[in-house]
Amino acid sequence: MTGRVCIVGSGPAGLYAADALARKGEGLRIDVLDRLPTPFGLVRAGVAPDHQGTKAIVRQFDRTLSRPGVRFLGNVGVGRDVSLEDLRRAYDAVILATGAPEDRRLGIPGEDRPGVYGSGAFVGWYNGHPDHADLTPRLPGPAVAVIGHGNVALDIARVLAKTPAEMAAGDLGALAAAAIAAAPLTDIHLIGRRGPVEASFTPAELGELGTLERAAPVVDPADLPDAVGPLADESARPVKEKTLSILKDFAARPDAASAPVRIHLWFHRAPGAVLPGPDGGAGTLRLARTHMEDGRAVVTDETHDLAVGTVVSAIGYRATALDGAPLDEGRGLVANTDGAAAPGLFVVGWAKRGPSGVIPTNRSDSMAVAARVLAWLADHGPGHPGPDALDALLADRGVRPVSLEDWRRIDAAEVARGAAIGRPREKFTTIPEMLAVVEGMPAARRERASES
The missing domain is CATH 3.40.50.720 (NAD(P)-binding Rossmann-like Domain)
Known part of the structure; x- marks a missing residue:
């Protein structure tokens, strides 16, 4: 053809x-x-x-x-x-x-305050995407809220919670690694509107939270049902049962609350507003209790506040x-x-x-x-x-x-940069840097040439 x-x-x-x-x-x-x-x-x-x-x-x-x-x-x-x-x-x-x-918006008051980010931008920042490399997110600590119960939310919590030694085998960019290491974080809140059975993260990703060096997952046993119960899709039962088993194991850990970093998994909570701190940025996340009706999370009048300096929304794209x-x-x-x-x-x-x-x-x-x-x-x-x-x-x-050969030159240069600091690669985070490798000229010269 x-x-x-x-x-x-x-x-x-x-x-x-x-x-x-x-x-x-x-x-x-x-x-x-x-x-x-x-x-x-x-x-x-x-x-x-x-x-x-x-x-x-x-x-x-x-x-x-x-x-x-x-x-x-x-x-x-x-x-x-x-x-x-x-x-x-x-x-x-x-x-x-x-x-x-594009990140889906939360649609709540205060989501445009400094310190509130979509997961696409936040993940792009720590992964060295040129669109987000200069994000420099506010991480004042001691608490961060991640809204969403999918694998992206788990990734963000894990990357923030791991020690520099745990991240050393990955390709976290040097600038992001330094910013995260310097952040005085003690509590990471993972917040979902629905219950444990409805959460969309996978058991493998969830289980990783229980293997971290300095961080421990915290789950309120009262949030967990005794069993999975009826499902609209019975083929999902093995996954849901595994997820619930992992969460029950987390809830039974006696020393989780005293870990240096705690990853709190909140269920049946919906974000209602991001309230300002003293500097006008994110200071408090207001949450409302929810309950499930016909597969939907229905918001109630019961609210409570979390003191957080950073909010990352991971609710889709x-x-x-x-x-x-x-x-x-x-x-x-x-x-x-x-x-x-x-x-x-x-x-x-x-x-x-x-x-x-x-x-x-x-x-x-x-x-x-x-x-x-x-x-x-x-x-x-x-x-x-x-x-x-x-x-x-x-x-x-x-x-x-x-071209593909041009990309391979960029790839080789990133791998060489990473080898120099003991990592798989150190990415170029700007397009002029990448094109400088392709054209064999210093990045600063390439940037001046692109502006002329």
Whole structure:
């Protein structure tokens, strides 16, 4: 089969789609674009820095980008350097794999105070994402609140709670590591609107909280049911029972309350307001008790306050609006029907279904959409100029894409920086630094050249 396909986004969803297309569509030319010079999306910038085993999947994705007919073009932003309409004119099919990069808002008074952050920004900060590298979050201590009971919330709590020695084997950036180590934290509050059975974190992630060197999980036994009870989806029972067992083990630990750092798991609490401290920033988080009705958390009039200097909201994400790809505003994703957004325009991953699942969840999803793309190409045939048209357009606009070999130079430089301080890598956190490696010039000179 011949044809020319452009995939916008080089995270797991986009690269699983590229792999499926390359395997089944022999003869296809597939361009994978990313607005950053670096590929791999949330594997690089979202997976916790102490989960190096999870990050190892990039080796598989690197093989995908190395396949014949597949090309990586980094530092090419859709909406910045090219439009979606440009791509649709150039390619037989376009796949959006742009994820859901915007934090969902809490919708409560005080959430715009200094010291209140979305998890996308906070995680991006400690993972060295260029969009958030200069966040410098307020961590005055002694308490932090993390709102949400998913794996992202657990990641944030764990990264904040671990000692520098525990984090040494990961790729936490040097600046973030220093800021976290200097923060005088004694209490981390993980807050969920629903109960233990409804929490969405996985047992493996939850269990890690019980293995930390200086931190211990604190659970009120009164918050835990005796058993899981009826479930709408009985296939989830083994996971829910394991989660409840872990929480009961945490609740039974006699010395948890005296640990140097305590990770409190609060259930049936909803955030109501962030009240100011003396400097106007976050000082108190007001919580309301909830109870479950028909699977929903219903807020009551019973409230209590937590003194916290930092609040991180980990309640989910939304896709970003892109001209030519309307959003389903209610769901926060690109409007689509089973991955088809418009004739010749498709969508995969979180931009398609919302921010759910783990990295491998994207594989079956992307394979299904790739099959739809192949069917589209079979019915409509090739007829667009593809990569040649994009190359001419970028050259005319003075845009120099970062190639796969360019990325490998950046990668090697980061690994060398990390080796010098005993870590797997030390990331470059600005695009000029990355491009300086590609072009073989000092970062400061590269930045001056980019401004001229």
